[in-house]
Amino acid sequence: MAEQPDKPGRLPPNWFIRIAWAVHRAIVRLTGGRRGIWRATPEKWGTLRLHTVGRKRGKERIAILGYYEDGPNVVTLAMNGWMEGEPGWWLNLKAEPDVTIEMVDGPRAVHAREAQGEERQRLWPMFHDARLYVARRATPTAVVVLEPRTAD
Secondary structure, three states: OOOOOOOOOOOOOHHHHHHHHHHHHHHHHHOOOOOOOOOOOOOOOEEEEEEEEOOOOOOEEEEEEEEEEEOOEEEEEOOEOOEOOOOHHHHHHHHOOEEEEEEOOEEEEEEEEEOOHHHHHHHHHHHOOOHHHHOOOOOOOOEEEEEEOOOO
16 A cells, blocks of 8 residues: 655645636536535545635625545535635535535535544544545644534
Protein backbone atom coordinates (compact mmCIF):
# COMPACT_ATOMS: atom_id res chain seq x y z
CA MET A 1 0.00 0.00 0.00
CA ALA A 2 1.41 3.41 -0.98
CA GLU A 3 2.15 5.85 1.81
CA GLN A 4 0.30 9.14 2.00
CA PRO A 5 2.47 12.15 1.12
CA ASP A 6 3.40 14.53 3.94
CA LYS A 7 1.78 17.41 2.09
CA PRO A 8 -0.94 17.55 -0.52
CA GLY A 9 -0.33 18.18 -4.17
CA ARG A 10 -0.83 21.60 -5.64
CA LEU A 11 -4.45 22.75 -5.78
CA PRO A 12 -5.94 24.36 -8.86
CA PRO A 13 -6.85 28.05 -8.61
CA ASN A 14 -10.08 29.00 -6.80
CA TRP A 15 -11.83 30.00 -10.03
CA PHE A 16 -11.25 26.49 -11.41
CA ILE A 17 -12.61 24.84 -8.24
CA ARG A 18 -15.77 26.97 -8.46
CA ILE A 19 -16.27 26.07 -12.15
CA ALA A 20 -15.71 22.36 -11.45
CA TRP A 21 -18.42 22.38 -8.73
CA ALA A 22 -20.81 24.30 -11.03
CA VAL A 23 -20.26 21.70 -13.77
CA HIS A 24 -20.81 18.88 -11.25
CA ARG A 25 -24.10 20.45 -10.10
CA ALA A 26 -25.20 20.85 -13.73
CA ILE A 27 -24.45 17.19 -14.53
CA VAL A 28 -26.52 16.05 -11.56
CA ARG A 29 -29.38 18.37 -12.48
CA LEU A 30 -29.37 17.53 -16.22
CA THR A 31 -29.26 13.76 -15.62
CA GLY A 32 -31.89 13.81 -12.89
CA GLY A 33 -29.30 12.51 -10.42
CA ARG A 34 -28.34 9.46 -12.52
CA ARG A 35 -24.79 10.83 -12.80
CA GLY A 36 -22.69 12.69 -10.25
CA ILE A 37 -24.18 11.21 -7.05
CA TRP A 38 -22.65 8.04 -5.63
CA ARG A 39 -22.70 5.96 -2.46
CA ALA A 40 -19.88 6.17 0.08
CA THR A 41 -17.81 3.10 0.88
CA PRO A 42 -15.40 2.64 3.79
CA GLU A 43 -12.56 3.43 1.37
CA LYS A 44 -14.12 6.25 -0.67
CA TRP A 45 -16.37 9.20 0.09
CA GLY A 46 -19.76 9.48 -1.58
CA THR A 47 -21.68 12.49 -2.82
CA LEU A 48 -25.12 13.81 -1.97
CA ARG A 49 -27.30 16.83 -2.70
CA LEU A 50 -28.11 19.05 0.27
CA HIS A 51 -31.25 21.22 0.13
CA THR A 52 -31.15 24.23 2.45
CA VAL A 53 -33.08 27.48 2.77
CA GLY A 54 -30.95 30.57 2.27
CA ARG A 55 -30.59 32.49 5.52
CA LYS A 56 -30.73 35.89 3.80
CA ARG A 57 -33.36 35.59 1.06
CA GLY A 58 -35.23 32.45 2.08
CA LYS A 59 -34.74 30.74 -1.30
CA GLU A 60 -33.92 27.08 -1.76
CA ARG A 61 -30.20 26.40 -2.14
CA ILE A 62 -28.66 23.15 -3.31
CA ALA A 63 -25.08 22.05 -2.70
CA ILE A 64 -23.29 18.83 -3.56
CA LEU A 65 -21.22 17.48 -0.68
CA GLY A 66 -18.79 14.65 -0.13
CA TYR A 67 -19.72 12.43 2.80
CA TYR A 68 -19.09 9.26 4.78
CA GLU A 69 -21.64 7.24 6.74
CA ASP A 70 -21.51 6.67 10.48
CA GLY A 71 -24.30 4.22 11.27
CA PRO A 72 -27.58 6.00 10.43
CA ASN A 73 -25.81 9.38 10.26
CA VAL A 74 -24.16 11.09 7.30
CA VAL A 75 -20.96 13.01 8.07
CA THR A 76 -19.29 15.76 6.04
CA LEU A 77 -16.81 18.60 6.43
CA ALA A 78 -17.90 22.24 6.29
CA MET A 79 -15.48 23.29 3.61
CA ASN A 80 -15.64 25.80 0.84
CA GLY A 81 -13.99 23.73 -1.91
CA TRP A 82 -10.65 23.80 -0.01
CA MET A 83 -10.85 27.61 0.01
CA GLU A 84 -11.01 29.91 3.03
CA GLY A 85 -14.23 30.80 4.77
CA GLU A 86 -17.24 28.82 5.88
CA PRO A 87 -19.42 27.62 3.02
CA GLY A 88 -22.84 29.21 2.55
CA TRP A 89 -24.56 25.84 2.98
CA TRP A 90 -23.05 25.48 6.48
CA LEU A 91 -24.14 29.00 7.46
CA ASN A 92 -27.64 28.11 6.17
CA LEU A 93 -27.65 24.90 8.25
CA LYS A 94 -26.69 26.84 11.37
CA ALA A 95 -29.72 29.07 10.81
CA GLU A 96 -32.11 26.20 9.90
CA PRO A 97 -30.72 22.73 10.73
CA ASP A 98 -33.74 20.66 9.61
CA VAL A 99 -33.18 19.93 5.92
CA THR A 100 -33.40 17.29 3.20
CA ILE A 101 -30.58 15.43 1.51
CA GLU A 102 -30.76 13.40 -1.71
CA MET A 103 -28.69 10.25 -1.88
CA VAL A 104 -28.48 7.36 -4.35
CA ASP A 105 -31.26 5.55 -2.48
CA GLY A 106 -33.56 8.59 -2.30
CA PRO A 107 -34.26 11.63 -0.12
CA ARG A 108 -33.80 11.75 3.65
CA ALA A 109 -35.04 14.26 6.20
CA VAL A 110 -32.12 15.13 8.48
CA HIS A 111 -31.11 17.42 11.32
CA ALA A 112 -27.66 19.03 11.08
CA ARG A 113 -25.30 19.66 13.96
CA GLU A 114 -21.59 20.11 14.53
CA ALA A 115 -19.68 17.20 16.05
CA GLN A 116 -17.91 18.20 19.25
CA GLY A 117 -15.33 16.71 21.61
CA GLU A 118 -14.93 12.93 21.57
CA GLU A 119 -17.40 12.52 18.71
CA ARG A 120 -15.37 14.89 16.52
CA GLN A 121 -12.15 13.05 17.42
CA ARG A 122 -13.78 9.72 16.50
CA LEU A 123 -15.16 11.00 13.17
CA TRP A 124 -12.16 13.04 12.02
CA PRO A 125 -10.08 10.02 10.83
CA MET A 126 -12.81 9.22 8.24
CA PHE A 127 -11.52 12.19 6.28
CA HIS A 128 -7.97 10.88 5.90
CA ASP A 129 -7.92 11.93 2.24
CA ALA A 130 -8.86 15.54 3.07
CA ARG A 131 -6.85 16.24 6.22
CA LEU A 132 -3.77 17.61 4.47
CA TYR A 133 -5.90 20.03 2.45
CA VAL A 134 -7.81 21.09 5.55
CA ALA A 135 -4.47 21.87 7.21
CA ARG A 136 -3.86 24.57 4.56
CA ARG A 137 -6.95 26.50 5.65
CA ALA A 138 -6.85 29.15 8.37
CA THR A 139 -10.65 28.80 8.71
CA PRO A 140 -11.66 26.16 11.29
CA THR A 141 -13.37 23.19 9.64
CA ALA A 142 -16.50 21.85 11.30
CA VAL A 143 -17.33 18.15 11.17
CA VAL A 144 -21.04 18.18 10.31
CA VAL A 145 -23.35 15.35 11.36
CA LEU A 146 -26.63 14.93 9.45
CA GLU A 147 -28.79 12.68 11.61
CA PRO A 148 -32.16 11.19 10.62
CA ARG A 149 -35.11 13.34 11.57
CA THR A 150 -38.35 11.82 12.77
CA ALA A 151 -41.65 12.90 11.25
CA ASP A 152 -43.05 16.02 12.92
